[in-house]
Amino acid sequence: MATQTSMSFIVSLLSSILVFALLQFCKRYFASSQFLTLAAGFAGSWFFILLLTAISNFESIVFGKGFQARWFPEVITCLFVACFACSTIHRVAVTTCFLFSCIALYYLNIISQKFHAAPVAVDVSLSKKKKK
Template identity: 40%
Template sequence: MAVSTNVSFLLSSVLAITTLAASQTFKGQLAETKGMTILGGGIASMFFMFVLTAIGNLEGIMMGKGFELQLIPEVAFSLVLSLVVAGSIHRVSITCCVIFSLVILYFMNSISQKTHGVSEAAPTKLEKKKRR
């Protein structure tokens, strides 16, 4: 079930704030064991996904529907922000967050390609000139 861009922005913002609050509340428990440290990286990568979705929806609201997220300003900002959150949990969580965030980014891109399609022009055949 699809929601509008405004509702999606609101939901992803609330989920990002909730994920941030939960990771900071339980950072003592997340840093205790190896498994929980990996879970901390997973939580930080979910924060990455929610922040990236919120930024994309905000730009869609402000710039129009055809606006696309770029790698350098939006994705890099979201990744750095999630790495700061992961770093506040544990150093190993940073590495896990990078790996999980790249996997999430790959799947978000593939879903976007399937949903919105590629805006490439159809390849045209070049006719060969006949020699006379």
């Protein structure tokens, strides 16, 4: 069952803060091996998605139900913040964060289009040719 926009905003904001704190608290652990550096990039992509969800829900609350997140400034800003958070861990984490975030954004867009697709109006009237 879907949650209300305000509750989704609160949950996604708190979750994004939690993921950011996890990245910062365990930065030495994430930088200790190659696999964990990739895992830090993956966690950074989760930070990106949660932050984008929080910002989009906040804008939906403030500006109305039909407001949508755009490439600029919402997506670009969230991607920059997530990559900056991963840059404090390792430079490879920035690259993997960017790649995982782009993949997640692609699938999030597909899911959003399926869920929020407006019904298409179909013209069912039969057109007859006019006789002269």
